[in-house]
Amino acid sequence: MVKRLLNSPAFRIFRRPRRGRLVRHYFYISVLLIAGGLIASGLLEIYFRYHESRETLALLQKETAAVAAIKIERFIQDVETAMKAATKGRDIAREGISQQYKFELKRLLFLAPAITEAVALDFSGVKQAQISRFRAFSPDVKSDFSKSPAFQQARQGKAYFGPVYFVRASEPYMTIALPIDHFKGNVIGVLQAEVNLKYVWEVVSGIKVGKAGYAYAAARTGELIAHPDISLVLQGRNVSQLDQVQAAFLPASERSGGNLTVARNLQGRNVISSFALIPRLDWAVFAERPVEEAYERLYGSVLRTSSLLLIGLGMALFASFYVARRVVGPLRVLGQGVERIGKGDLGLRLDLKTGDEIEVLAEEFNKMTAALQEAYAGLEQKVAERTQEINSSAPRKPNS
Amino acid sequence: MRAKRDQEMRKARQEKASGKRIMTLLMAAILWLPFHSAQAQVPKKVPRIGFVGQSKHSSLTGQAILAFRQKLRELGWVEGENVIIEWRFAEGIEERVPEFIADLIRLKVDVMVLTGGRPVRAAKKATNTIPIVMTEASDPVGSGLIASLARPGGNITGMTSVRHELDGKRLEILKETVSKLFHVAILWQSGRSSLKVEFERTELTARELGVKLQFLGVQSAADFGNAFQAIPRGQTTGLIAVHTQLINSHREQIVEMAAKRHIPAIYHDRRYTDSGGFMSYGPSHPSIYAQSANYVDKILKGVKPADLPVEQPTRFELVINLKTAHKMGLTIPPDVLMWADEVIR
Numbered sequence: 001m002v003k004r005l006l007n008s009p010a011f012r013i014f015r016r017p018r019r020g021r022l023v024r025h026y027f028y029i030s031v032l033l034i035a036g037g038l039i040a041s042g043l044l045e046i047y048f049r050y051h052e053s054r055e056t057l058a059l060l061q062k063e064t065a066a067v068a069a070i071k072i073e074r075f076i077q078d079v080e081t082a083m084k085a086a087t088k089g090r091d092i093a094r095e096g097i098s099q100q101y102k103f104e105l106k107r108l109l110f111l112a113p114a115i116t117e118a119v120a121l122d123f124s125g126v127k128q129a130q131i132s133r134f135r136a137f138s139p140d141v142k143s144d145f146s147k148s149p150a151f152q153q154a155r156q157g158k159a160y161f162g163p164v165y166f167v168r169a170s171e172p173y174m175t176i177a178l179p180i181d182h183f184k185g186n187v188i189g190v191l192q193a194e195v196n197l198k199y200v201w202e203v204v205s206g207i208k209v210g211k212a213g214y215a216y217a218a219a220r221t222g223e224l225i226a227h228p229d230i231s232l233v234l235q236g237r238n239v240s241q242l243d244q245v246q247a248a249f250l251p252a253s254e255r256s257g258g259n260l261t262v263a264r265n266l267q268g269r270n271v272i273s274s275f276a277l278i279p280r281l282d283w284a285v286f287a288e289r290p291v292e293e294a295y296e297r298l299y300g301s302v303l304r305t306s307s308l309l310l311i312g313l314g315m316a317l318f319a320s321f322y323v324a325r326r327v328v329g330p331l332r333v334l335g336q337g338v339e340r341i342g343k344g345d346l347g348l349r350l351d352l353k354t355g356d357e358i359e360v361l362a363e364e365f366n367k368m369t370a371a372l373q374e375a376y377a378g379l380e381q382k383v384a385e386r387t388q389e390i391n392s393s394a395p396r397k398p399n400s
Numbered sequence: 401m402r403a404k405r406d407q408e409m410r411k412a413r414q415e416k417a418s419g420k421r422i423m424t425l426l427m428a429a430i431l432w433l434p435f436h437s438a439q440a441q442v443p444k445k446v447p448r449i450g451f452v453g454q455s456k457h458s459s460l461t462g463q464a465i466l467a468f469r470q471k472l473r474e475l476g477w478v479e480g481e482n483v484i485i486e487w488r489f490a491e492g493i494e495e496r497v498p499e500f501i502a503d504l505i506r507l508k509v510d511v512m513v514l515t516g517g518r519p520v521r522a523a524k525k526a527t528n529t530i531p532i533v534m535t536e537a538s539d540p541v542g543s544g545l546i547a548s549l550a551r552p553g554g555n556i557t558g559m560t561s562v563r564h565e566l567d568g569k570r571l572e573i574l575k576e577t578v579s580k581l582f583h584v585a586i587l588w589q590s591g592r593s594s595l596k597v598e599f600e601r602t603e604l605t606a607r608e609l610g611v612k613l614q615f616l617g618v619q620s621a622a623d624f625g626n627a628f629q630a631i632p633r634g635q636t637t638g639l640i641a642v643h644t645q646l647i648n649s650h651r652e653q654i655v656e657m658a659a660k661r662h663i664p665a666i667y668h669d670r671r672y673t674d675s676g677g678f679m680s681y682g683p684s685h686p687s688i689y690a691q692s693a694n695y696v697d698k699i700l701k702g703v704k705p706a707d708l709p710v711e712q713p714t715r716f717e718l719v720i721n722l723k724t725a726h727k728m729g730l731t732i733p734p735d736v737l738m739w740a741d742e743v744i745r
Contacts, residue, residue: 136572138608234709
């Protein structure tokens with residue numbers, strides 16, 4: 001009866017051929033749960049990191065471009081301020097624009113190193129005084145500047161910022177003209193200066209964008225005004241074919257998306273580019289950095305997350321394997337014990353001090369075995385008693 | 401049963417221990433890797449710069465060459481460590497320059513730094529592969545040294561000098577300083593045909609300013625005395641010494657002669673004013689040399705000279721020696737003084 005019980009399918013699970021199965025199931029389930037959780041959280045992390053870092057990058061680069069634009073604008077403003085001061089000389093108030101004005105022009109060239117030539121024109125556009133760092137001018141030659149657009153705009157009381165032009169096909173220059181007035185609105189002449197834009201190089205090359213990034217300025221027509229690699233400027237490179245430059249000069253209504261584009265630079269490298277405009281000069285300032293460098297931190301964090309993921313997975317594997325073995329080991333001992341009991345070794349007692357349900361189970365088994373042993377012993381005794389009873393009663397009823 | 405479990409535990413412990421060992425090995429490998437790769441690098445060839453100066457060897461410690469060396473250091477080139485500089489000084493003898501150039505070509509220098517137009521022309525004839533950085537060649541496009549300022553096109557790049565072009569400007573400054581000025585002597589090294597165009601321009605300016613020019617060509621140091629003799633004495637006379645090799649190498653002599661004869665002179669370089677000359681107006685010598693170090697740096701880093709635009713100096717300094725002015729009994733007008741970058745008193 002006991003043997004039949006022990007051979008029943010419920011107990012067969014503990015027997016050798018099927019022993020590995022539980023470990024495997026347990027192992028698979030825990031790995032699936034733990035790894036699944038880890039991978040899901042890791043991927044989520046990477047996803048958010050990506051978006052976050054893209055946003056931070058966009059913000060940072062936009063700011064850099066804006067700062068660069070402000071610095072370049074300030075450079076031009078400084079020139080303009082020096083010129084404005086020159087239009088307010090005392091001699092002008094007294095004598096109007098005359099030969100004496102050369103003194104102011106000298107001071108202007110001294111104060112603004114970027115100006116290489118300056119000329120003072122009277123209200124009809126005739127040169128009254130002129131000075132240059134390179135050339136000498138005769139005081140008696142009165143050239144006529146009245147046709148120049150710089151003069152025409154400045155005479156109306158408005159400051160003139162001319163297009164970029166290249167001297168000797170190499171150095172970038174621009175013309176700035178300001179009205180000279182006795183008082184606001186009473187224009188008596190024009191002060192015109194040629195500004196060497198090579199000096200903007202100093203402004204631009206001081207701007208750092210990350211490690212390999214840089215800032216540069218270009219005019220609407222695509223002329224490069226300032227670039228840390230001054231060779232590009234002196235070669236008169238035109239950047240109008242670059243996507244980011246075209247995008248920057250689009251009207252605001254046609255501009256799509258954010259102010260951060262991935263584009264190719266002059267060297268054909270992929271860069272992240274953002275820009276800021278200087279509306280007064282119709283220039284745009286770009287801040288660019290190589291894509292690889294910009295996403296370096298992102299890649300770093302992806303690597304970190306995935307290595308953490310791998311370590312987690314390894315630990316999960318190890319842990320579930322360990323736990324599975326911890327459960328299955330005692331179970332096997334239990335199974336072997338039960339098998340031996342099944343074979344009739346009722347004197348066997350299991351010694352499992354696992355401190356958990358398996359220990360309780362082992363104790364119950366021990367109790368059961370004890371009970372079985374007792375029952376067996378009782379049964380045998382009863383049989384012996386019965387046999388004796390029958391034997392002793394037999395002589396009394398010999399015929400039955 | 402116990403024995404079996406003990407055995408299992410021991411096995412587990414062993415496994416753990418071997419895991420630790422693997423980790424240690426891995427860490428060691430990570431730490432060792434950079435050292436290994438550093439050792440694996442092949443020692444690079446130390447680049448060589450050939451420098452030919454026209455002046456004396458002592459100018460090695462002069463302002464200009466110090467500026468050149470300083471800039472190179474700033475750019476990461478330490479002489480004797482990761483760069484070798486072959487210094488050659490002609491000591492005022494121009495004929496030695498082609499020899500030096502041939503010598504530097506034999507030494508297979510990576511880049512040559514040459515002062516002035518003539519040495520560059522000599523070098524252009526001798527090599528069209530070794531990059532050449534010129535420091536003060538006037539009108540390199542006109543004389544056919546380079547194709548254009550923006551794209552030199554060949555093996556030559558560097559700085560142009562605007563020194564000769566500034567002679568008109570110098571005349572103007574001198575006239576503004578000494579308003580009585582009527583007669584200006586132009587002291588130059590005769591036989592320099594490249595100066596013809598500039599002289600025409602200077603002549604034009606002189607006419608506009610109402611000044612008469614007297615051209616005094618010299619061929620050797622012995623001619624200086626005669627040349628100065630030819631300058632008429634008087635308060636209306638001035639002198640411009642044109643930037644040429646012969647004149648540069650006799651700086652002190654010229655300054656002294658001008659001082660002796662009380663001739664207000666304007667020079668192209670502040671070294672004249674520093675040694676007692678009256679005035680100087682021109683690009684700063686040290687900044688030109690510092691700039692040429694930039695070219696050397698770019699070329700050593702692999703940029704082709706053909707792609708390096710030739711630059712012109714943008715800053716010019718006016719230096720006035722008040723001591724000399726005082727000795728000659730001249731007062732400098734305030735508007736000229738104001739515009740001076742430096743006044744030696």
